Structures are given as structure tokens and as C-alpha cells.
Amino acid sequence: MSSKTSKPFKKRNYKPMIITLSVILIGAIAVLSGMQGVKDFDAFDVTILPLMNAIFNSFTFIFLVAALIAILKRNITVHRGFIYAALVTTSLFLVSYVAFHYLAPSTPYGGDGYLAGLYYFVLITHIVLAAAIVPLVLTTVTRAWNMENERHKKIARWTMPIWLYVSFTGVLVYVMIRPYY
Numbered sequence: 601m602s603s604k605t606s607k608p609f610k611k612r613n614y615k616p617m618i619i620t621l622s623v624i625l626i627g628a629i630a631v632l633s634g635m636q637g638v639k640d641f642d643a644f645d646v647t648i649l650p651l652m653n654a655i656f657n658s659f660t661f662i663f664l665v666a667a668l669i670a671i672l673k674r675n676i677t678v679h680r681g682f683i684y685a686a687l688v689t690t691s692l693f694l695v696s697y698v699a700f701h702y703l704a705p706s707t708p709y710g711g712d713g714y715l716a717g718l719y720y721f722v723l724i725t726h727i728v729l730a731a732a733i734v735p736l737v738l739t740t741v742t743r744a745w746n747m748e749n750e751r752h753k754k755i756a757r758w759t760m761p762i763w764l765y766v767s768f769t770g771v772l773v774y775v776m777i778r779p780y781y
Contacts, residue, residue, distance in 0.1 A: 614742035622735040625694065629731075632701040641703050647781045649700035650774055656693035657770035660686045664764050683741070686763070690737075693770070710780040719776045726769040733759070733766050 667682035709719050740759040743752035 609747060611746040611748070612742075614738070614746070618735055618738040618742065621738060625734050626731050628698060629701070632698060633706070635702065637701070637705040638703050646700055646704045649696050649704075650778070650781065652696045653693055653700070654771045654774035656689045656696060657767045657774075659689040660693065661764060661767040661771070663689060664760065664767065668760060668764075680744075686767075687737070687741070690767075707777060707781055709777055711776070715776070719773070722769050722776070723773055726766060726773055729762050730766045730770075733763050737763060 663682045663686035667679050667686065670676075670678035670682060709716060709723075711719060736755065736759045740752060740755045743755060
């Protein structure tokens, strides 16, 4: 009589993938920030893309809040589903963001006074934390995939509030700069 044995869980080394994706994404965005945009692009009105960015960021924020509520209720399956949904909307945001900055020239903020100061504070903190969130999210998710639950919880305590801030301020930046597109 033979007994069925299950294979032991084997952890994967995701670090090279995390580093590679982080460098590529952050590097591409940095390069695009210095570009002028494609001249004479008229296939469609590219100013729709920032609206799409805001919509994707809104959904990311909502999914993250739902994921946070689920994990506080210890519902790991629902938590995982909402995190994957947030990853999808964040990925769609990145595609739309890169496309816009490739196709369109940079849009300067036209306000002044207190609102300008607020806008630039939100924008700068958003940009810095958006760069940080890429490796944080990838590390947090891969620790969950590797069943490193304690290490996952430790980094998730940092990742979740930063990701929430980045997604929320992405919408706020859009609302503040929208009149100047």
C-alpha cells in the first residue's frame, strides 16, 4: 500500500524580480518625466488619460480599504482578493500614466499662493512615496506567496498606509491640476 505524500513547500527567491521590476518601473517614469511628449499625436485626446489615472487610483484606494477591513476581520481569502484587485488597478494606472507622459508634454500647475504650496507638498510626497511603494508592494506580496506570514505582517504595516496615501494623493493631484490640462 502506498501513501500519498505532499511535496514540502519550497520558498522562491523573488528578490531579483523585485529589484528588476522596481528599477525598470521607477527608471522609466524618471526618464518620461524629462521628455517633452510625442509631437503631433492626434489619434485620440490624451487628456483622457489623467482622468483614467485618477479612476484607477480611486479603485486602488477602495480595494485597499476593503483589504484592510478584511484582514482586520481575519478574512485572509477576501483580503487576498482585494489586494489582487488593487494590484490590477495599480498596474492599469501605471500603463495609463506611462502612456500619458510618453504622449503628452508636462502640464504645469497654474495656481498660486496657499494652493500652490499645498499642491507641491502633496505632489512631492506623492512622487517620493510612489517610488518607494513599488518595491514595498512587491516585497509584501511575495512574502505572502512564500508563506512568510510574520515577515509579511511586519512589512505590510508600512506598505498599506503608504500605498493608501499614494493612491489617495494621486486622485488629489489630479483634482488640483485638472483645470490646467
